Amino acid sequence: MSAMTIRRDIAELADKGLLKRVHGGAVTTSTLLSEPLFSVKSQMDIGLKGAIAQEAIQYVAPGDVIAIGGGTTAYVFAQHLLESQQSSGITILTNSIPVAELVQALESKDVEVIVTGGVITRSNSLVGPIADKVVASLRVNTVFLGTHSVSIPRGFLMPNSLEAATDMAMMDIADRTIVLTDHTKWSCTSLSLFARFDQVDTVITDDGLDPDSAAKTKDLVKELVLAHQSETIEESE
Known part of the structure; x- marks a missing residue:
């Protein structure tokens, strides 16, 4: 294949966090450090x-005052929330640029959004001092956070x-912390x-979490909720 094709493929893999571009080629990235772009994870x-x-x-x-963290799971939560009656009169503190843009695009201005500012990450989150x-x-009633991995x-x-x-800072100001994460994160x-x-x-x-991980997690956390994924998938089809 041509050098141009190789460079294009390397660039695409680098955008997905699967390798790192270096002078003269590319090297593999550690799964500990790699993070795909928001546009990749959202799919x-x-x-x-x-x-x-x-x-x-x-x-x-x-009327609640809530915080929503970065990442695509939190973003999908914000989408569903803003389409529901529960969003009436709420205030959202967020460090997620996509979540802030969702609120800003609303025809109704019944929802207020506060954006933290900070340094932008690959996941379009604002972080740092x-x-x-x-x-x-x-101060917020509840903070909703995604996570890259769950380790038992x-x-x-x-x-x-x-x-x-920054996620820790959000937890510090919240009366309640809720983590939103699909079952694949237990293997990351x-x-x-x-x-x-x-x-x-x-x-x-979701209910795709294996029984052993679910049992161990339930013993460690105050409340574990398993969402039924089949119903949502059928609706989307």
Whole structure:
């Protein structure tokens, strides 16, 4: 094949976080450090994320002040929430640029959004000291966070240490913490721990989680919710 084809394929794989471009070629990336772009992750496991989102919106009441973290599962939750009656009069604090854009695009301005500011990550999240300082000055009823991986018995992890720190800051100002994650995250590994199991009130995942992992997680967290993915997939079809 041509050199141009090779360069194009390498660029595409690098965008997906599957390898790292270097002078003269490419090298493999560690699964501990790689993180696909938001545009890539948003196309993955859509049915699972929709099922999780439908369960999560039940934890929001009209007029609530909530926080929504970065990542595509949190983004799908925001989509479902803004289409529901529970979003009436709510205020959303977020470090997710896509979530903020969702609110801004609403025809009805019944929802207020506060954006943290900060440094932009590959997942289109705003992190770092600026974000953490804004978050620390506020208070929310509930924070909804995604996660890159779930490690038993350690907890919830992110590949980006700055993003992990900002998630921790959001947890510090919330009365309740809810983690939204599909069952595939139990087989992933990441670098930075942002929450132990005993720091999380509810974990919402899908019923594709294997029984052993579900039983161990249920013993470690206050509440484990298994969303029925089949119903959402049928509706999307």
